Amino acid sequence: MRSLAAALLLFSAPRAAEALPFLHLFLQGEVDTLGRGGAEAFRDLDAETRRLERPALLADGEDVAITLFLDNELTLALRAGPWAGTRADDQRLGLTAAIPIGSPLAGVPVTLIAGIRRESGFTRLQSQKEGVLFSLEELREWAIVGFSTRLPYGLSLGGALEQSGAGPRWLAEVRYQPVDEGTLWLRHQQVGAGYRFRIPDGAAKKVFSPALSYPIELERRDVEVGGAYRLEQVWAQGGILTAAPFDFWVEVGTRPLDWVALRLGADRELDRYDDRILASGLGSIASVDLDVQNQRYFGGIDLLLGARDDLTLRYVYSRLESLSRATEIGTNAAQAFLHVDYDFGLLFRSGHRIEASQLAIGWSRRTLADVDFSVGAQYFRLSLPPGAYELTSDALSQALAAEAIDPTVAHLMGVTGSVDFPIGAFRLGAAMGQLLPLALDAPGSPAPSSSGSGSKTSSASWIDRLAKGLRNYGGGNRLMFQLTTRF
Numbered sequence: 001m002r003s004l005a006a007a008l009l010l011f012s013a014p015r016a017a018e019a020l021p022f023l024h025l026f027l028q029g030e031v032d033t034l035g036r037g038g039a040e041a042f043r044d045l046d047a048e049t050r051r052l053e054r055p056a057l058l059a060d061g062e063d064v065a066i067t068l069f070l071d072n073e074l075t076l077a078l079r080a081g082p083w084a085g086t087r088a089d090d091q092r093l094g095l096t097a098a099i100p101i102g103s104p105l106a107g108v109p110v111t112l113i114a115g116i117r118r119e120s121g122f123t124r125l126q127s128q129k130e131g132v133l134f135s136l137e138e139l140r141e142w143a144i145v146g147f148s149t150r151l152p153y154g155l156s157l158g159g160a161l162e163q164s165g166a167g168p169r170w171l172a173e174v175r176y177q178p179v180d181e182g183t184l185w186l187r188h189q190q191v192g193a194g195y196r197f198r199i200p201d202g203a204a205k206k207v208f209s210p211a212l213s214y215p216i217e218l219e220r221r222d223v224e225v226g227g228a229y230r231l232e233q234v235w236a237q238g239g240i241l242t243a244a245p246f247d248f249w250v251e252v253g254t255r256p257l258d259w260v261a262l263r264l265g266a267d268r269e270l271d272r273y274d275d276r277i278l279a280s281g282l283g284s285i286a287s288v289d290l291d292v293q294n295q296r297y298f299g300g301i302d303l304l305l306g307a308r309d310d311l312t313l314r315y316v317y318s319r320l321e322s323l324s325r326a327t328e329i330g331t332n333a334a335q336a337f338l339h340v341d342y343d344f345g346l347l348f349r350s351g352h353r354i355e356a357s358q359l360a361i362g363w364s365r366r367t368l369a370d371v372d373f374s375v376g377a378q379y380f381r382l383s384l385p386p387g388a389y390e391l392t393s394d395a396l397s398q399a400l401a402a403e404a405i406d407p408t409v410a411h412l413m414g415v416t417g418s419v420d421f422p423i424g425a426f427r428l429g430a431a432m433g434q435l436l437p438l439a440l441d442a443p444g445s446p447a448p449s450s451s452g453s454g455s456k457t458s459s460a461s462w463i464d465r466l467a468k469g470l471r472n473y474g475g476g477n478r479l480m481f482q483l484t485t486r487f
Contacts, residue, residue, distance in 0.1 A: 026318070026356060026380065027073075027414065027433035027478040034431040034480060035418025036362025037376030039314040041298040042251055042265055043237070050096060050484075051115075052144055055158025056173040056185065058098045058111050059150040063486040065098045070481045077474035082128050089475070090121030090138070098148075111148045113160060117141070134199045140164060146171070154178055164192070181231055185239075187224040201280065210336050211280040214288065216273050222247075246270040246293070261302040268295040277326065285332040286346070291323045310364040312376075318356040325349050345394030355383040360414070371421040378414040380435060383407075409441040412476070426485045435476035 029040030030047045049057040050067045075088040096115035103109045123136040146160025154177040162169045169190035177183045197214035226239025238250035249267035256262070273290040296318045303311040328334075328346035335341060362376030386407050418431035 026358065026382075027416070027435065028316070029431075031418055031429035031431045031480050031482045032364075032372070032374065032420060034433055034478065035374035035376060035416050036312050036364060037314055037360030037378045038414050038416045038433040038478075039298075039316045039358040039360035039378050041267070041296055041314075041316050042263065042300065043249060045237075051094065052096050052113055052146070052160060053171075053189075054173060054187070055113055055146055055148045055160055055171065056156040056175040058113060058148040058158065059109065059156040061098050061100055061111050061148075064100065065486050066484065067094075067096050068483040069094050070479075072479045074475040074477050076476070079474055083126065084128055085126035085132075086124060087126075087475075088123040090119070093118045107152065109150055113144075113146045113148060113158075115144045117144070132200055134197060136195060136197050138195045144171075162190075182227065182229045184227045185224075187222075187226070189222045189224075190219070191222055192219045210282070212285075213278045214275065215278070216275050216290075218271075218273065259304040263300040263302070265299070266295075266297045269293070276329070279332065279336040282332050282336050284329050285336050286326045286328050286348070288324065288326045291321075293321045295319045308366045312360075312362045312364070314358070314360040314362075314378075316356075316358040316360075318354075318358075320354045320356075322352045323350070343395060347392050347394065349390055349392075353385050355385065357381045357383075358414075362416070371419065373419045374417065376414075376416045378416075380412040380414055382410040382412065384409070411438040411440075412436060413438055425487060426483055429480075429482040429484075431480045433478045437476075 027034065027038040029036070029038065030044050033040040033044065045054060045057065048054050050065075051069075052058075069092070071092040073090050075090075076086060077089075078084050078086040094115060094117040097113065099112045099114075101110050101112055117140075119138070119140045121136070121138040125133045125135075127133060142162050142164030144160050144162045146158065148156070148158040150156045156175040156177075158171075158173045158175075160171045162171065169192055171187075171189045173185060173187040175183055175185040195216040197212075197216075199209075199212040201209060201211040221243055223242045224239045225242055226237070228237035229235065230237075232255070234252075234254045236250075236252045239248065241247035247269050249265070251263065251265035253261055253263040270291065270293045273288070273292075275288055275290075276284040277286045277288055279285045296316060298314065298316040300315070301313040303313075305311055326348040328344065331341050331343045333346055334344055358378050358380050360376060360378035362374055364372065364374035366372050384407060412435045414433060414435050416431070416433040418429065420427065420429040422428075
């Protein structure tokens with residue numbers, strides 16, 4: 001459990017566009033798609049438009065559209081054992097509005113857009129023996145205003161200014177539709193985020209250790225070039241970030257029969273951070289390079305079961321990797337930990353990887369009462385291959401510390417559901433997903449007993465293990481709410 005907990009916290013490390021989206025990678029989708037099994041890696045451009053991330057798509061709106069959304073993820077909450085108190089969670093809250101104001105110029109409709117958003121996250125690694133070992137906090141609040149308009153010759157434009165504590169940023173998008181079936185777009189977005197790792201004083205027991213902090217400040221420009229082409233029986237869409245050639249997404253699909261659709265996709269995202277670790281009273285003690293890469297391959301089958309029922313099957317393979325390197329700055333690290341003014345030439349390296357496979361099934365129904373609902377389930381296999389870290393000294397020409405993380409495999413079951421229904425002039429959507437522990441394969445885990453156990457005993461043992469896992473290892477859930485209205 002120790003290695004799995006460490007991995008979950010490690011890969012709660014910040015991403016460029018979101019807070020601490022560990023579960024967002026494995027309990028995926030928006031309100032309607034999360035309920036169908038929670039393995040929905042395919043892009044939902046309509047949802048991105050409602051969040052004002054693709055403003056040019058709002059150019060053709062004729063009604064005022066307001067959306068309020070809440071997304072809460074509890075990744076991990078250990079309530080028993082040596083790591084009780086360890087926790088990782090984050091929340092997102094937003095309100096957006098699109099307001100058509102007519103056509104100030106003949107044939108050129110204009111839509112005003114506005115929104116506010118708040119993202120927060122908290123991660124804590126705690127040991128009953130040693131206390132809090134480190135914590136990570138993140139808070140972002142910002143407001144956004146802009147416009148969207150449709151021009152002649154198939155052009156649409158959208159732009160917005162975002163104001164936050166880090167200062168103003170802007171978003172611009174141009175879309176060109178030369179034919180009804182095809183669209184090309186160019187989108188520019190300034191991305192910013194701020195995070196702070198904290199390690200309290202005394203966390204290292206064998207040497208004196210002052211309070212440490214690792215502030216991560218990310219500012220970058222993302223330029224996405226993309227396109228989509230859709231016919232009745234086949235379609236494709238995708239994009240690439242020109243400033244980061246390792247970032248891309250692509251999806252293709254075909255409908256060989258009226259009631260069957262086959263879909264395939266892949267994406268890759270790489271984030272790089274270059275910051276410094278600060279020690280209380282000494283300032284910078286080390287420079288840190290951190291790379292986090294997420295790569296996914298996914299496929300799906302959509303089946304129409306009559307006029308009101310859908311059945312979806314999804315498979316997602318994810319590979320999440322983290323590589324870090326920290327280099328001592330002068331003699332600051334030696335002064336901070338050993339109280340000596342000596343340059344040891346310290347170098348820290350670490351590498352970790354998580355691989356996940358998900359197989360999900362979901363069923364949706366549209367009722368005559370205008371109430372839509374869905375239920376789903378997934379099998380989830382989370383694999384932590386061997387990882388390692390080492391601390392070396394150039395001055396002493398030796399490794400001061402080295403340790404390998406044992407391989408671990410966790411088997412989980414996910415259950416999900418969603419409902420969408422009208423409330424007067426509004427429409428409320430709610431969805432939930434919960435991962436349930438089934439088994440953990442790790443060095444030192446007890447082997448299953450094979451001494452004269454019948455089917456009844458075996459069933460009770462499985463239920464007991466599941467119940468104990470739910471009591472001791474909470475989290476693994478995601479809750480979403482969305483309230484929309486048009487007038």
